[in-house]
Amino acid sequence: MSRTTISEHAEVRGPEGGEDAGTAHGGGFSRALRGVALAVAACAGALLSAGAFLGLSVRPTSDDWCALWKARDMGVLGITADFYLTQNGRVTNAFLTGLLYSDDMRGPKLLPAFLVVALGLGLFLLGRAALRALRPATRAREEPVVPLLAAVALLSALLFFAGTRSYQVLLWAPAAISHTLPSVIGLWAVLGAVRAVRGGVRWAKTAAVVSALLVGVAVGMLSEPFTLVAGLFAVSVGLVCLPRFGWARDRYVSTWCAAACLGLLVGLVLLSTSPGARWRRAQHPQEPLSAERIGETFHDWWRLWQTVGGQWAYLGALAVGALLGLALAAGPRRGDGVPDTHRSPAGDADRAASGLPPRTLFRVVVLLPLPLIALASLAVVFGLRGGYGAVGWTYGRTWTSFLLPLLLALCAYGAWGGHALGRRVLVPARPAARAAALVAVGAVALGSPVALVQPVYALSTSTVVRAAAWDRQNARIREEAAAGVRDVTYRPLLIGGLTEPLFASSYARDWAAQCTARYYRVDRIHRP
Numbered sequence: 001m002s003r004t005t006i007s008e009h010a011e012v013r014g015p016e017g018g019e020d021a022g023t024a025h026g027g028g029f030s031r032a033l034r035g036v037a038l039a040v041a042a043c044a045g046a047l048l049s050a051g052a053f054l055g056l057s058v059r060p061t062s063d064d065w066c067a068l069w070k071a072r073d074m075g076v077l078g079i080t081a082d083f084y085l086t087q088n089g090r091v092t093n094a095f096l097t098g099l100l101y102s103d104d105m106r107g108p109k110l111l112p113a114f115l116v117v118a119l120g121l122g123l124f125l126l127g128r129a130a131l132r133a134l135r136p137a138t139r140a141r142e143e144p145v146v147p148l149l150a151a152v153a154l155l156s157a158l159l160f161f162a163g164t165r166s167y168q169v170l171l172w173a174p175a176a177i178s179h180t181l182p183s184v185i186g187l188w189a190v191l192g193a194v195r196a197v198r199g200g201v202r203w204a205k206t207a208a209v210v211s212a213l214l215v216g217v218a219v220g221m222l223s224e225p226f227t228l229v230a231g232l233f234a235v236s237v238g239l240v241c242l243p244r245f246g247w248a249r250d251r252y253v254s255t256w257c258a259a260a261c262l263g264l265l266v267g268l269v270l271l272s273t274s275p276g277a278r279w280r281r282a283q284h285p286q287e288p289l290s291a292e293r294i295g296e297t298f299h300d301w302w303r304l305w306q307t308v309g310g311q312w313a314y315l316g317a318l319a320v321g322a323l324l325g326l327a328l329a330a331g332p333r334r335g336d337g338v339p340d341t342h343r344s345p346a347g348d349a350d351r352a353a354s355g356l357p358p359r360t361l362f363r364v365v366v367l368l369p370l371p372l373i374a375l376a377s378l379a380v381v382f383g384l385r386g387g388y389g390a391v392g393w394t395y396g397r398t399w400t401s402f403l404l405p406l407l408l409a410l411c412a413y414g415a416w417g418g419h420a421l422g423r424r425v426l427v428p429a430r431p432a433a434r435a436a437a438l439v440a441v442g443a444v445a446l447g448s449p450v451a452l453v454q455p456v457y458a459l460s461t462s463t464v465v466r467a468a469a470w471d472r473q474n475a476r477i478r479e480e481a482a483a484g485v486r487d488v489t490y491r492p493l494l495i496g497g498l499t500e501p502l503f504a505s506s507y508a509r510d511w512a513a514q515c516t517a518r519y520y521r522v523d524r525i526h527r528p
Contacts, residue, residue, distance in 0.1 A: 034146045055109045057463045059474075093178055119184050287386070325415040489525070
């Protein structure tokens with residue numbers, strides 16, 4: 001038997017034995033890769049744990065004061081009616097606010113931990129479903145669990161802590177309900193749609209479509225920015241997944257996306273036509289659409305992305321994705337369905353057999369996320385400028401709606417590039433290339449959560465210090481109110497760039513001070 005024949009025979013037998021050149025000679029590489037991924041997961045997990053437990057130190061500020069007394073005095077349905085009739089029309093937002101504040105600050109204190117767990121678990125389950133779809137014959141024990149956990153932990157940490165308003169995104173309940181929770185809800189809605197397909201039961205798909213409609217209506221009355229982003233992505237995915245393009249076998253995905261879009265539209269219409277929304281627009285009249293306003297919107301949009309681009313920690317999403325891709329390349333090539341840049345020009349037939357779309361459509365899908373994210377962020381900036389004026393783009397809590405898709409896209413691109421890199425370096429003759437690739441990717445992936453340590457430390461310090469000062473002041477005010485004092489002293493305790501009582505030009509315009517007084521059941525508060 002010739003040398004070529006023996007080599008070809010070995011390549012055929014490799015997958016049957018669950019081992020190939022990459023795994024046979026890359027056992028040490030795989031162990032080192034798991035070690036790096038474990039370090040990334042541990043570092044990011046520590047940050048997330050700190051954020052979750054930091055919720056116990058959250059104390060009222062800004063909108064908290066109004067939510068507290070309204071939930072206490074009006075009840076859940078009362079505050080829901082109040083939002084619909086006199087505030088902003090966000091019915092779902094008001095209902096969740098009423099539930100969360102129904103037991104004073106207990107709900108807001110537990111919300112950060114819930115968000116951390118719900119987002120992390122949703123990302124993990126969705127990532128595992130994606131890996132199984134791309135590598136359908138891979139067994140559970142062959143899944144790169146540790147790199148996937150590292151990716152999930154790091155993406156979550158970046159979403160919560162890498163932005164300009166970490167306190168508002170995770171710890172301040174009004175913003176978390178309006179702008180962080182919708183992303184978590186959308187993530188679980190997509191996961192439900194995926195699970196319905198994997199179950200293979202017809203009624204499960206029907207239930208998923210109906211759920212998409214109902215969840216869309218609820219989300220449409222929860223957050224306008226997320227509604228814009230989710231609607232744009234749902235329309236795009238629904239069009240790409242039409243059966244005529246070869247990506248999907250049936251109309252389930254398109255039907256699900258259409259139901260979600262219809263629900264979002266219904267919810268947004270109900271919100272925008274509510275008496276509360278009309279009142280809000282009357283308080284902040286819209287500028288007429290003009291070339292100048294459009295130019296200013298693009299300028300704000302550009303400044304937003306300059307701010308995002310200035311946070312190099314976001315590169316960690318790309319690097320941790322590359323770690324995941326390297327792990328896939330180092331694993332057994334069983335049912336190879338991972339996108340491969342080394343296929344021959346005749347690879348379209350192979351892609352069709354593995355469930356992947358034709359090459360042209362695949363390229364469109366790969367290139368589509370970034371333009372969609374850019375367009376979605378532009379729509380959010382346009383809405384913010386109309387609602388809040390020239391400073392609207394600086395409201396970093398609203399960026400979550402498009403930052404999560406951005407992080408997921410970066411991770412996916414990293415995984416694709418890491419897999420392609422792994423196929424090149426995971427050969428016996430290139431040990432130095434393997435080591436260099438792992439060091440470079442691991443350094444960026446590990447450096448990303450390390451860069452977040454200082455911001456999280458500062459956030460923790462300011463939150464805990466304020467909690468101690470607030471507790472002392474709260475005890476004094478309650479003693480004075482119990483003694484019959486009707487005008488109590490309140491010292492503002494600023495945090496997270498949020499409004500505190502007694503900062504308005506006059507008491508009659510100081511809604512935060514009035515809500516604080518009603519919370520303590522006194523007539524008025526004043527500065528020391």
